[in-house]
Amino acid sequence: MPTLAHYQSSLFAQGEPSLRERAEFHRIQLDDTAWIDLAPGWVQGADELFASLHQELEWRGGSRPMYGELVREPRLHASLGGVDQRHVVVRSMSDFLATRYGAGINAGFANLYRDGNDSVAWHADRIGRHEVDPVVAIVSLGAPRKFALRPMGGGPSERFVLNSGDLLVMGGACQHTWEHAVPKMVCAEPRMSLSFRHIPDGPGLDWWYEPEAFGAE
Ligand SMILES: O=C(O)CCC(=O)C(=O)O
Numbered sequence: 379m380p381t382l383a384h385y386q387s388s389l390f391a392q393g394e395p396s397l398r399e400r401a402e403f404h405r406i407q408l409d410d411t412a413w414i415d416l417a418p419g420w421v422q423g424a425d426e427l428f429a430s431l432h433q434e435l436e437w438r439g440g441s442r443p444m445y446g447e448l449v450r451e452p453r454l455h456a457s458l459g460g461v462d463q464r465h466v467v468v469r470s471m472s473d474f475l476a477t478r479y480g481a482g483i484n485a486g487f488a489n490l491y492r493d494g495n496d497s498v499a500w501h502a503d504r505i506g507r508h509e510v511d512p513v514v515a516i517v518s519l520g521a522p523r524k525f526a527l528r529p530m531g532g533g534p535s536e537r538f539v540l541n542s543g544d545l546l547v548m549g550g551a552c553q554h555t556w557e558h559a560v561p562k563m564v565c566a567e568p569r570m571s572l573s574f575r576h577i578p579d580g581p582g583l584d585w586w587y588e589p590e591a592f593g594a595e
Pocket of ligand 1: 489498503516558559560570571573
């Protein structure tokens with residue numbers, strides 16, 4: 379497990395975790411049909427939450443189908459099952475997102491990027507690919523990290539730095555016409571993402587993310 383000793387947290391990210399009621403949501407239209415929403419500093423006390431989840435969750439490695447083969451992922455995953463009982467803020471995230479986006483958001487899991495070597499390559503999410511406009515919401519905790527988006531198959535990319543407590547939501551046709559990635563970095567401290575989605579049959583936060591089944595292509 380990575381050490382947190384060198385991670386410098388920001389002032390905003392300290393304190394009891396809660397959702398900031400006055401957080402501003404900025405809609406960025408990627409094209410006519412795909413968009414992202416950014417809510418910087420949505421989670422107050424994000425570093426406290428990061429430290430707790432980093433310690434409490436059962437992290438494990440996984441593989442996912444990419445480019446026609448099963449690839450070992452350079453990052454760890456964990457289920458959020460039971461987390462909402464210990465951390466009310468996680469339940470608040472999922473409730474808020476379901477209300478705001480009306481997308482029946484009912485499942486979540488966590489990804490851990492231990493250092494700059496951990497990453498996720500260009501992909502679109504398979505989860506919800508049968509839906510017309512699947513919504514994928516990502517809460518970033520811990521060290522800042524770049525999040526990149528590009529049109530499916532290539533083209534100039536849009537890059538955003540996600541800081542601890544920021545929310546990024548992909549919607550519209552994003553999972554059908556755009557790909558996203560968390561690129562490797564020469565040097566990076568640990569960073570976690572909590573990912574919320576709609577899964578048919580509503581498994582809830584106890585749902586275990588099986589990258590082999592739900593990976594990207
Ligand atoms: O960690 C992130 O910000 C991205 C997560 C992601 O792309 C995924 O799990 O599909």
